[in-house]
Amino acid sequence: MATVDLRFSASPEHVRTARLVAAAVARRAGVDESVLDELRLAVGEACTRAVGLHKLHGLQTPVRVSLTEGEKTFSIEVGDDAPGSVPQQRDGEDDTGEETDELGLAVISGLVDDFEVAADAEGGRIRMSWPAAAAV
């Protein structure tokens, strides 16, 4: 059972909201202040990727973020509805966004030790977790 569940329409302007909520819940869960910046960045990257995939596939469904406070860990799962959302290879015609899907995953893997990407016909999920001391 997630501590906080967030669903937002797949628009870039809501990614910041997801970052702020994730950081606030993580702080409350006892995640160390020194990693909150990294957590904010990682969840932003995961949401940015999900928003991009929804746009690419013309999906109207929301992006899902589950923030779960465990006994010793704080986990975040970002879910999208894009079928088999493996990293996309796009043409390099425009110089925006074309490498950012891969770059986004590179940033997450550089920041988060405990991180996995899963995808099936239903959609993709990025799971990340951080150590958390129980907040008393």
Next chain:
Amino acid sequence: MDLSLSTRTVGDRTVVEVGGEIDVYTAPKLREQLVELVNEGNHHLVVDMERVDFLDSTGLGVLVGGLKRVRAQEGSLRLVCNQERILKIFRITGLTKVFPIHDSVDEAVAASD
């Protein structure tokens, strides 16, 4: 917080001062600004990131795009940044090897290739 952008000319360099958050929502504004500057003939850019609070991969993509554009004109794009949390993103993506990163605008303006 939104993105703030201002530009000024120092010698043959154009300094773009960026403030706020560069993410998937605001990065297009930065891209437009860089494209416009290059199209207007400003081929030596210094992007001052001292007042940037947040930068993600979308922002990195825009900076790489800007670098490609100025290089096509035999220009340059230098960054000014002292903030560890921002520098870290350049390091983990290997982009410290791609961008010259300076401690101050003065140093970036004085630098030559």
